Amino acid sequence: MKHRTFVWFILPSLAAMTLFIALPIVSVFIQSLFVGHEQVLVVSKSCGPFGCQESTAIDLEATEKLREEAPLGRFNGLGTYINRSHLAFAEIGVAWAETETFSEFWKVVGDLPFYRALAFTLVYTAIVTPVVILLGLAIALGVNALPKLLKGPSIFVSLLPFLVTPLVGSLILFWMVDGDGVIGATIQLIFNDPNLSLKASAALTWTMLIVYGIWHTLPFSFITFYAGLQTVPDDILEAAKVDGASKWERTLHVVVPHLMPLVSFVTLMLLMDNFRVFEPIVSFSAEAHARSLSWIIYNDLRESGNPLYGSAGATSMLTIIGVVILLAPVLIRTWRDFNRKAH
Amino acid sequence: MATASETRMTPAKAVSFSLVGLWLFIAAFPFLWTFWGSFKVQADFFSKADWTNALWGTQTIAETGSAFTGQGYFGAWVIEAFWQNVINSGIVVVFTVIISLTFGTLGGYALARSGFRYAFWLLIAALVFRAMPHITLVSGYLLPFFEWNIWGHLPTTIIVLVAINQPFTLWMLHSFFLNIPKDMDESAMVDGCTRFQAFRHVIVPVMWPGVITTGLFSFLLAYNDFTVTAMLLSAENETMIPAINSFLGTTQVEGKVMYAVAAVVSATAPLFVLILFFQRQIVSGLTAGAVKG
Numbered sequence: 287m288k289h290r291t292f293v294w295f296i297l298p299s300l301a302a303m304t305l306f307i308a309l310p311i312v313s314v315f316i317q318s319l320f321v322g323h324e325q326v327l328v329v330s331k332s333c334g335p336f337g338c339q340e341s342t343a344i345d346l347e348a349t350e351k352l353r354e355e356a357p358l359g360r361f362n363g364l365g366t367y368i369n370r371s372h373l374a375f376a377e378i379g380v381a382w383a384e385t386e387t388f389s390e391f392w393k394v395v396g397d398l399p400f401y402r403a404l405a406f407t408l409v410y411t412a413i414v415t416p417v418v419i420l421l422g423l424a425i426a427l428g429v430n431a432l433p434k435l436l437k438g439p440s441i442f443v444s445l446l447p448f449l450v451t452p453l454v455g456s457l458i459l460f461w462m463v464d465g466d467g468v469i470g471a472t473i474q475l476i477f478n479d480p481n482l483s484l485k486a487s488a489a490l491t492w493t494m495l496i497v498y499g500i501w502h503t504l505p506f507s508f509i510t511f512y513a514g515l516q517t518v519p520d521d522i523l524e525a526a527k528v529d530g531a532s533k534w535e536r537t538l539h540v541v542v543p544h545l546m547p548l549v550s551f552v553t554l555m556l557l558m559d560n561f562r563v564f565e566p567i568v569s570f571s572a573e574a575h576a577r578s579l580s581w582i583i584y585n586d587l588r589e590s591g592n593p594l595y596g597s598a599g600a601t602s603m604l605t606i607i608g609v610v611i612l613l614a615p616v617l618i619r620t621w622r623d624f625n626r627k628a629h
Numbered sequence: 630m631a632t633a634s635e636t637r638m639t640p641a642k643a644v645s646f647s648l649v650g651l652w653l654f655i656a657a658f659p660f661l662w663t664f665w666g667s668f669k670v671q672a673d674f675f676s677k678a679d680w681t682n683a684l685w686g687t688q689t690i691a692e693t694g695s696a697f698t699g700q701g702y703f704g705a706w707v708i709e710a711f712w713q714n715v716i717n718s719g720i721v722v723v724f725t726v727i728i729s730l731t732f733g734t735l736g737g738y739a740l741a742r743s744g745f746r747y748a749f750w751l752l753i754a755a756l757v758f759r760a761m762p763h764i765t766l767v768s769g770y771l772l773p774f775f776e777w778n779i780w781g782h783l784p785t786t787i788i789v790l791v792a793i794n795q796p797f798t799l800w801m802l803h804s805f806f807l808n809i810p811k812d813m814d815e816s817a818m819v820d821g822c823t824r825f826q827a828f829r830h831v832i833v834p835v836m837w838p839g840v841i842t843t844g845l846f847s848f849l850l851a852y853n854d855f856t857v858t859a860m861l862l863s864a865e866n867e868t869m870i871p872a873i874n875s876f877l878g879t880t881q882v883e884g885k886v887m888y889a890v891a892a893v894v895s896a897t898a899p900l901f902v903l904i905l906f907f908q909r910q911i912v913s914g915l916t917a918g919a920v921k922g
Contacts, residue, residue: 287739287742287743287744287824288824289745291739291824291825292739292743292745292748294825295735295736295738295739295824295828296735296736296739296740296751298731298732298735298736299732299733299735299736299795299798299799300736300751302732302788302791302792302795303754303755303758303792303795303796305792306766306770306788306789306791306792306793307758307761307766307792307793307795307796308758309769310766310769310770311761311765311766311769312769313769313770313772313773314765314766314768314769317768317769317772357772357775357776358772421652424645424648425648425649425652427645428645428646428648428649429649431642431645431646432646432649438908440649440653441908441912442904442905442908443653443656443657444652444653444656445904445908445911445912446656446657446660446900446901446904447656447659449849449900449903449904449911450660450853450897450900451852451853451855451870451896451897451900452853452855453853453855453870453873453874454870454873454893454896454897457873457877457889457893458659458660458663458893459659461663461674461675461886461890462659462662462663464675465677466675466676466677467675468662468680468683471676471677471680472680501655501656504652505656506915508652509912509915509916510915510916513912513913513915513916514916533641534641558759558760561760561762562762562763562764564762564764564855564856565855565856568855568874569874579762580762580764580765580856583762583764583765583768584764584856584860586768587764587767587768587771587860593771595768595771595772598768599768599769602764602765602768602769603765605762605765606761606765609757609760609761609762610757612760613756613757613760616756617753617756617757620753621753624749
């Protein structure tokens with residue numbers, strides 16, 4: 287295809303992506319270098335018969351004017367990145383100097399908002415991804431062995447948790463595990479503790495969110511693997527059977543290697559989607575114990591009346607860097623493949 | 630023909646079947662439970678005393694005289710004007726899908742037919758964009774949108790959703806167009822068509838299966854979106870999903886949580902129908918990028 291024709295064909299799509307994905311990243315970066323204006327204070331002196339008094343008041347008009355003139359705020363350089371709500375270098379330095387053991391040190395770091403969110407996001411991603419891949423593979427093998435009549439309906443049922451709106455899906459589960467819901471009430475009955483709540487402790491909240499994550503993404507890995515199973519060549523399976531391989535050996539040495547390219551595809555997709563975990567925290571109102579990177583950005587933007595654009599921008603930039611690090615192995619491999627093909 | 634060894638029940642088979650059975654139960658039960666419960670009163674759906682109340686509707690009978698009640702639906706659709714949000718969702722979803730597919734087919738076709746290095750780089754850039762958490766982009770939109778006075782309107786949200794949708798649409802349609810033999814459009818060009826005429830008269834008639842599959846996923850992205858719609862739409866333009874979320878803020882206090890339950894069931898019903906009719910296309914779309922490796 288000629289360069290000229292290519293440009294015309296790709297133009298609408300490229301324009302949309304440049305305007306609403308690439309430029310916003312630039313805009314986020316610029317925002318992150320600024321902080322909101324401080325309020326303009328006026329000191330007025332009122333002198334009476336008993337001497338002079340100084341009083342400070344907020345000059346609303348001047349503050350408003352300043353905000354209108356420079357909506358970005360005032361320049362702060364990388365200050366927002368290293369303040370307490372983000373990378374918190376100063377606090378970590380203090381913690382490193384003052385704590386005796388590693389566990390104490392990590393405890394202090396774990397209480398800093400950014401690192402807390404990062405920890406939850408990473409733990410969520412690191413648990414949900416492998417569990418979903420293993421269970422997905424097991425269920426795909428199970429469904430593949432079902433009688434033909436049952437395969438369609440089982441796929442239909444499995445698609446529901448995956449395609450349902452994340453916010454709605456997590457609400458449905460939340461209403462069930464809530465103190466008065468069917469599962470929550472049953473758990474209270476079993477442990478004979480009417481105040482037991484899954485939201486009470488950090489560990490339980492994290493578990494609840496991770497269980498939701500598995501429920502929501504398992505169908506994706508299951509269906510991808512199931513489709514892959516349909517392409518396993520029959521003659522190789524036959525040959526392995528003739529050679530005396532048991533069913534288990536055939537699965538392990540023929541089927542699983544055949545699915546390996548799929549495993550890396552599913553891992554990539556799951557990593558991308560799990561890293562942006564957000565809606566379940568809103569639905570479960572779990573923010574007391576579990577906050578993800580996406581959630582703290584949302585929270586900064588929701589700050590009523592005076593959204594913290596600078597802070598949200600800084601967290602966004604750090605999150606984007608995280609995504610790139612996460613994708614780096616894939617990008618490097620694609621780059622190598624491409625070069626090999628080119629030469 | 631199934632041989633005896635294939636039909637015989639072995640312990641391994643029993644374990645794997647029960648795993649499948651357990652999964653199907655876990656997958657379906659929450660939906661059945663919520664659907665059934667949406668026709669009950671709150672005291673039944675959230676029954677601390679006895680969970681079977683939700684099944685038989687003990688409190689519902691006591692309060693309304695019948696085991697099923699439409700109070701939740703009436704509250705959501707009529708009192709809280711959920712229909713308005715449904716209309717907004719409809720507008721956003723229809724336009725997002727149409728525009729995404731138009732942009733995506735043109736771009737995907739170009740990427741599939743261009744052998745130059747920049748096509749590869751565009752696809753890699755699209756992959757990185759695909760991985761971007763949506764909220765990071767939203768934090769870049771707010772300030773400029775406020776400045777230009779385009780915040781809160783449906784068209785703004787539609788074009789943003791189209792853009793966010795592009796990376797995925799491009800990848801999917803690109804791999805679909807790769808499967809359509811090059812000879813088809815090239816022979817049309819030998820016969821004197823321009824590139825666009827070849828696309829219009831040769832490719833368009835055969836591309837519909839791929840476009841429908843991609844369209845289903847564009848639909849899901851626009852329909853399921855919470856991040857963008859919650860942050861970019863003003864209260865009167867809200868779509869269904871952020872509306873359900875703001876329901877919770879106001880209704881939990883007033884004991885009207887059943888409105889939210891009814892709204893949740895209403896929002897899930899179209900997805901249910903979608904899966905019912907398009908199961909095959911959805912499955913093939915999920916694995917489109919994958920099976921080729």
